[in-house]
Amino acid sequence: MIYWLLSDHINEAHLEGFNPDTDCVFICECLEDLAPVKHHQKKLVLLLSALRHFRHTLEKKNYHVYYVALDDPKHSGHLETELKKIFNAIPNTPMIVSTPSSFHLKKKIELLEYPIQIRENPQFLATHDEFEQWSTGYKNLRMEYFYRKMRVKYDILMDQQKPIGGQWNYDAENRKPPKAGLALPSPCQIDPDQITMDVIDLVNKQFNDHFGHTDQFHYAVTREDALNVLDHFIHHALSYFGDYQDAMIQNQVWMFHSHISFYLNCGLLSPIECIQKAEEQFLKAHAPIAAVEGFIRQILGWREFIRGIYWLKMPEYETHNALNARQPLPEFYWTAQSPMNCMNDAIHSTIDYGYAHHIQRLMITGNYALLSGIDPTQINEWYWIVYLDAYHWVELPNVLGMAIFADNGLLGSKPYAASGAYINKMSNYCQDCQFNVKEKHGPSACPFNYLYWSFIHRHEAKFKTNPRMKFVYHQLHKIKDLPQILESAEQHLKTYHSRPTRKDS
Numbered sequence: 001m002i003y004w005l006l007s008d009h010i011n012e013a014h015l016e017g018f019n020p021d022t023d024c025v026f027i028c029e030c031l032e033d034l035a036p037v038k039h040h041q042k043k044l045v046l047l048l049s050a051l052r053h054f055r056h057t058l059e060k061k062n063y064h065v066y067y068v069a070l071d072d073p074k075h076s077g078h079l080e081t082e083l084k085k086i087f088n089a090i091p092n093t094p095m096i097v098s099t100p101s102s103f104h105l106k107k108k109i110e111l112l113e114y115p116i117q118i119r120e121n122p123q124f125l126a127t128h129d130e131f132e133q134w135s136t137g138y139k140n141l142r143m144e145y146f147y148r149k150m151r152v153k154y155d156i157l158m159d160q161q162k163p164i165g166g167q168w169n170y171d172a173e174n175r176k177p178p179k180a181g182l183a184l185p186s187p188c189q190i191d192p193d194q195i196t197m198d199v200i201d202l203v204n205k206q207f208n209d210h211f212g213h214t215d216q217f218h219y220a221v222t223r224e225d226a227l228n229v230l231d232h233f234i235h236h237a238l239s240y241f242g243d244y245q246d247a248m249i250q251n252q253v254w255m256f257h258s259h260i261s262f263y264l265n266c267g268l269l270s271p272i273e274c275i276q277k278a279e280e281q282f283l284k285a286h287a288p289i290a291a292v293e294g295f296i297r298q299i300l301g302w303r304e305f306i307r308g309i310y311w312l313k314m315p316e317y318e319t320h321n322a323l324n325a326r327q328p329l330p331e332f333y334w335t336a337q338s339p340m341n342c343m344n345d346a347i348h349s350t351i352d353y354g355y356a357h358h359i360q361r362l363m364i365t366g367n368y369a370l371l372s373g374i375d376p377t378q379i380n381e382w383y384w385i386v387y388l389d390a391y392h393w394v395e396l397p398n399v400l401g402m403a404i405f406a407d408n409g410l411l412g413s414k415p416y417a418a419s420g421a422y423i424n425k426m427s428n429y430c431q432d433c434q435f436n437v438k439e440k441h442g443p444s445a446c447p448f449n450y451l452y453w454s455f456i457h458r459h460e461a462k463f464k465t466n467p468r469m470k471f472v473y474h475q476l477h478k479i480k481d482l483p484q485i486l487e488s489a490e491q492h493l494k495t496y497h498s499r500p501t502r503k504d505s
């Protein structure tokens with residue numbers, strides 16, 4: 001048997017059943033798998049270096065590894081050709097691979113005329129069948145109910161059949177605004193070794209037209225270092241995770257988040273070990289239940305739910321555009337040169353680190369895309385390109401469903417639309433912005449304010465009967481200067497959305 005490991009299958013769990021006497025491992029650094037879009041340069045460094053380190057780990061354990069490096073002069077550059085070569089080199093041998101990160105790559109593999117079996121990906125806690133079965137019982141799919149099922153299945157934070165503490169969800173105690181002088185933990189940074197430095201050289205030479213840059217690369221590329229990052233979070237940030245989960249502070253990239261999505265998604269960490277380490281902190285009374293439950297819900301609930309939706313609804317899912325959004329993506333998404341301080345901060349962090357935390361992605365760049373009506377294809381491609389943790393299965397539902405409501409509420413019961421008041425409450429961005437967050441229209445007004453009311457007005461027919469939006473429509477009808485608000489929104493769109501984007505130019 002040939003065990004094929006894709007670039008996000010960097011975990012020995014994919015080799016279950018391996019027989020050292022007869023089997024071999026196949027790893028091919030190929031752009032069709034590594035970079036279906038022009039990913040952030042740091043993502044390429046992370047994956048290439050992690051794959052190369054993993055090869056050494058496997059070889060030290062006497063696995064026979066057939067490795068095709070991107071810069072090997074014999075590399076054809078085509079996945080199919082490299083597959084042909086290995087099937088010729090090891091004839092009459094079937095191949096096994098875990099489910100890839102995208103529907104399209106899976107389809108491509110299925111269409112190949114080679115004996116390749118695709119099996120469940122061990123980097124997830126729910127199987128496709130399990131999710132599908134669960135989903136048939138509900139008219140509206142809601143993460144909370146799926147999460148409860150997963151808590152029971154894995155016996156996490158449970159007291160027999162009941163949730164520990166009597167509640168499933170402690171969000172009401174979480175999500176505080178940042179307070180002045182809040183002391184933040186420093187992130188766990190790893191120094192690059194020679195393998196990583198060689199890969200940085202390769203990426204600088206071959207992929208310098210990709211988004212971002214390779215400067216200051218301090219991510220983990222081995223399982224050992226990824227575990228160090230996880231432990232650093234567990235001991236220095238987990239206790240405050242819930243409290244400041246939604247807080248944003250200018251120039252503070254990492255806050256109390258875990259920064260493990262890169263490692264979870266490429267296999268260096270497994271979800272259950274992250275969950276159990278967090279649970280242990282609560283059981284030992286080292287971290288409060290609200291923080292621990294909040295963190296566990298992100299991995300056991302949201303991560304699995306998002307993946308379940310992707311495989312359940314693809315391929316038609318990616319064609320949805322329920323709000324008929326047609327605006328082109330403004331150039332400032334690529335450059336961080338907008339007049340809006342909050343947008344610039346989130347995009348700067350994205351350019352420099354390939355990271356922005358959840359609330360920056362949802363309530364800053366995502367909220368702006370929702371309010372201004374950016375075309376789903378363009379905004380999806382942006383998110384897929386720019387983040388180190390971006391893979392099609394996780395990027396698409398988060399953007400299309402959670403951020404821009406293009407799936408018509410499959411993922412959430414109402415759009416995550418917010419005006420400047422929310423951003424002002426949850427961050428210190430507005431203090432240093434050229435706009436006034438209290439003004440609703442005119443040249444000095446916060447664009448999130450007039451774009452918000454323009455969005456609410458534009459979609460009145462769709463949302464006015466939504467019980468969760470009743471109050472908003474009540475407010476809309478009381479606004480006297482609505483014409484001026486709509487005029488400001490129109491002017492803003494004309495100014496920033498009519499310029500050619502990087503892709504058009």
Ligand SMILES: Cc1cc2nc3c(=O)[nH]c(=O)nc-3n(C[C@H](O)[C@H](O)[C@H](O)COP(=O)(O)OP(=O)(O)OC[C@H]3O[C@@H](n4cnc5c(N)ncnc54)[C@H](O)[C@@H]3O)c2cc1C
Nearest residue numbers: 257258259260261298303357358361362389390395398403
């Ligand atoms: C518009 C948008 C796009 C996103 N794109 C991606 C993406 O491409 N890849 C990605 O992994 N996450 C994505 N997310 C989810 C989330 O923002 C990131 O997982 C998180 O910011 C990663 O940082 P962290 O590891 O510090 O997470 P933490 O805040 O510390 O959370 C812990 C873990 O929970 C998981 N998690 C939390 N929320 C989600 C979620 N909504 N979906 C899936 N997993 C979740 C992640 O594995 C994360 O590492 C997106 C969210 C939004 C709103």
Ligand code: SF4
Nearest residue numbers: 340342420430433446
């Ligand atoms: S005033 Fe508006 S644009 Fe400026 S930082 Fe605040 S929310 Fe963002």
